[in-house]
Amino acid sequence: MSTEQQWDIVSGIGITALAVAASRARETSRPDALAKDPYAADFVKEAHPPVPLPTTEAEAAAMETQRTWSATSAYVAVRTRYFDDYVQRAAAAGVTQMVLLASGLDTRAFRLRWPAHTVVYEIDQPLVLDFKLSVLRKRGATTECDHRPVAADLKEDWAAALEKAGLDRSRPTAWLAEGLLPYLPPTAEDDLFQEIHRLSAPGSQLAVEYLGDMQEALDDAAIADSTRRLGVDIGGLVHTGRRPAPGVRLSELGWETREVSAAEAAGGYERPLDPTSFMSRAVYTCARRS
Numbered sequence: 406m407s408t409e410q411q412w413d414i415v416s417g418i419g420i421t422a423l424a425v426a427a428s429r430a431r432e433t434s435r436p437d438a439l440a441k442d443p444y445a446a447d448f449v450k451e452a453h454p455p456v457p458l459p460t461t462e463a464e465a466a467a468m469e470t471q472r473t474w475s476a477t478s479a480y481v482a483v484r485t486r487y488f489d490d491y492v493q494r495a496a497a498a499g500v501t502q503m504v505l506l507a508s509g510l511d512t513r514a515f516r517l518r519w520p521a522h523t524v525v526y527e528i529d530q531p532l533v534l535d536f537k538l539s540v541l542r543k544r545g546a547t548t549e550c551d552h553r554p555v556a557a558d559l560k561e562d563w564a565a566a567l568e569k570a571g572l573d574r575s576r577p578t579a580w581l582a583e584g585l586l587p588y589l590p591p592t593a594e595d596d597l598f599q600e601i602h603r604l605s606a607p608g609s610q611l612a613v614e615y616l617g618d619m620q621e622a623l624d625d626a627a628i629a630d631s632t633r634r635l636g637v638d639i640g641g642l643v644h645t646g647r648r649p650a651p652g653v654r655l656s657e658l659g660w661e662t663r664e665v666s667a668a669e670a671a672g673g674y675e676r677p678l679d680p681t682s683f684m685s686r687a688v689y690t691c692a693r694r695s
């Protein structure tokens with residue numbers, strides 16, 4: 406892996422994972438939390454972020470940046486719960502291999518219950534995974550699954566690393582790509598879907614978050630403001646090149662697909678999103694290979 410491709414948890418793309426963890430911590434502090442992540446606040450504390458990231462509703466309320474972060478944390482709450490439900494449904498349906506692509510500081514492997522013999526692979530950059538595991542170890546976190554972190558660049562030969570870690574392509578896999586596609590150029594995204602297809606036995610599933618046209622995202626006031634406050638040039642991290650929607654690409658590969666907008670998902674949890682927010686127009690594509 407080339408060193409310029411690596412980033413840690415407080416720089417470049419890495420800090421986006423920390424901001425998502427802060428949103429999950431904030432959600433966890435709510436009495437009506439859609440998802441509870443008992444480790445999320447620890448990540449923020451241990452990372453010593455260069456800018457303050459609120460980890461409770463009370464902290465957020467006391468901050469001048471309250472409005473900036475609220476749209477993001479409301480969206481992350483819905484997204485987290487939606488994909489929690491997805492992986493849990495896949496596990497309940499008998500899929501025993503999960504691959505969390507660009508897992509960042511996601512702790513599903515630790516905070517969710519897993520049937521016996523479930524293997525959860527997490528792919529991300531080495532420094533991000535190292536940081537996550539060091540905090541989880543310090544907290545004494547335990548897991549019911551066979552947790553296998555795979556340090557790899559998703560723009561390079563991550564599939565070989567995943568197979569080396571034990572992925573069995575003769576068995577169905579449930580894949581998750583949450584918070585990833587904007588960081589991949591169109592060719593790498595196409596390669597990602599091809600590789601997922603190649604490694605997926607019949608019965609495999611995939612859930613993908615699709616934010617649509619990233620140029621529109623960059624123009625969204627909340628995203629522009631929160632990334633400026635993070636001190637990160639988000640425009641330099643995301644790729645705006647045109648590419649087919651995941652549902653189109655997966656249909657071409659022969660997968661059955663269905664799409665739900667973030668606004669619809671939020672409605673299902675009785676937690677409506679601000680309809681003027683770009684994030685409310687995100688689409689969650691769930692696909693199945695028969």
Ligand SMILES: C[S@@+](CC[C@H](N)C(=O)[O-])C[C@H]1O[C@@H](n2cnc3c(N)ncnc32)[C@H](O)[C@@H]1O
Pocket residue numbers: 418419421422425426506507508509510511528529530533557558559560583584585588589
């Ligand atoms: C916005 S965070 C989302 C993390 C996680 N999925 C979540 O929702 O909490 C984006 C993550 O993508 C990872 N990432 C982006 N591009 C990557 C690449 N080429 N290879 C490996 N990881 C990548 C980053 O390290 C970061 O952890």
